[in-house]
Amino acid sequence: LFGSIDHVGVAVRDLDAAISWYEQTFGMRLAHIETNEEQGVREAMLEVGTSGPQLQLIAPLRDDSPVGRFLASRGEGLHQVAYSVDDLAEAAATLRSRGVELLYDQPRRGTAGTRVNFIHPKAAGGFLVELVQAAPEGAEST
């Protein structure tokens, strides 16, 4: 069903401060930064090392956004795990057939042109699960 872990998402209050901390303390490299108004977030992708999944830092644009509410109730910390899928529609259908509902009827725009959908923490063991279908070749990226 899943190809691999695509990224691990961390909720932070101050995105720029968090990026600097990860660069200076852990030696990670900033790969991408963007604002997603629809999701109410400003977010950054960090390369952890030489390969593999990235670490995503997610800061809320507004207190009443999902990430703003997460920070108010749980504080900064681990927010989501994103799994890559080849075909998001097919993965969604498979999950629905196994009794797992996704948050949205239709995929939304994720980081850097990806298509994404989510499973609510209550249906996925206590944390947000994101499904990520890669951006089509030639799509807007970094």
Next chain:
Amino acid sequence: LFGSIDHVGVAVRDLDAAISWYEQTFGMRLAHIETNEEQGVREAMLEVGTSGPQLQLIAPLRDDSPVGRFLASRGEGLHQVAYSVDDLAEAAATLRSRGVELLYDQPRRGTAGTRVNFIHPKAAGGFLVELVQAAPEGAEST
């Protein structure tokens, strides 16, 4: 400093139920299971897809273990991110030089013969960070 994300750890109350759920719902494959008395956990490693970091399921052996206390205060959910390092002693020295203390003076035994140490959530953005040095060639594994 880090090679890549080695695994993402999830705290669960019932390890066997969680393994079954991940196998049946997400199609993940059980790669390893073990009890670590020193850490007070029973844990499993799941292969997410065809490659990349594994998902670690962690259940407490006792309520007064660190994972038992985590479950009591936060409930089931994301517990830790583990990064691979070539040389744990060198990584620890680098982190200490940057003002980040590790939990233990000496490495502990991690999953399947690995050597591990940890950064406390308070010093790492709100979640437990694990550093993992691979088991030596020929060491006891899966």
